[in-house]
Amino acid sequence: MSKYIGIKLVDATEMKLGEYNDFKGWTIPEDENPNTEGYMVKYSGNYISWCPKEVFETNNLEVNENSKLPSGVSIGPKMVKDFIKSYEVIERDGKTTIVHATLVNGFKLTEASSCVDPSNYSKEIGTEICLGKIEDQIWGLLGFLLQTAFEGIK
Structure with missing residues (x-):
């Protein structure tokens, strides 16, 4: 048996098993x-199934509705910020800030920021700069994921 990564854009409605x-x-x-909580899931091609709540929420990321796009969905700023589970800030050499972030799926991203003059160093500003860079990476990663879910693998 072979293994596959499945990425699909689906419509889902919270629904108990008995209702489904x-x-x-x-x-x-x-x-x-019949009271088992879950979701009725509609795939492209009108295939409909039911999935237990814990399994569905572990394997699916809710996207923002966006009527201006053909897909009807997009990545939003809250999604990007919420994708950061935690982060660690490391100070080095009196002028460098390193932020090591863990995302909700366990993936890790690291960014650094330095100033020229140590008298200008601010850990807070360095952290803000690094988190901004990490969020930019997450935008790209989630955009890639959404594009794949919307268009599939060709």
């Missing part, structure tokens, strides 16, 4: 809990 079975006209098996 009613929607499909199915009778829920006795060993399944």
Whole structure:
């Protein structure tokens, strides 16, 4: 068996398993809990399925609606900021700030900022500059992800 990375742009509606079975006209098996929380997921081509809430939210990132784009969605500033789970700030040589950020998916990004004159050094300003650079990278990474989800792999 081969492994694949799946990236799709889907429509999803929060829906309990029993509601999904009613929607499909199915009778829920006795060993399944109709109150199990999850999502009804609609893929391109009108394929519809149901996914448990924890699995869906672990594997899918909500994007911002944007009616000005053909896809109807875009990456927004809040998405970018929220993608940073945590970060560590390191001060070096009295004039360099290094920020090591961990993203929500475990990926790590590192940026540095330095000034010429140590008397002008500010850890706060250095951190702000580094976080700005990291956010710029996240914009690109999420844009790549969204493009792949929207157009697929050709």
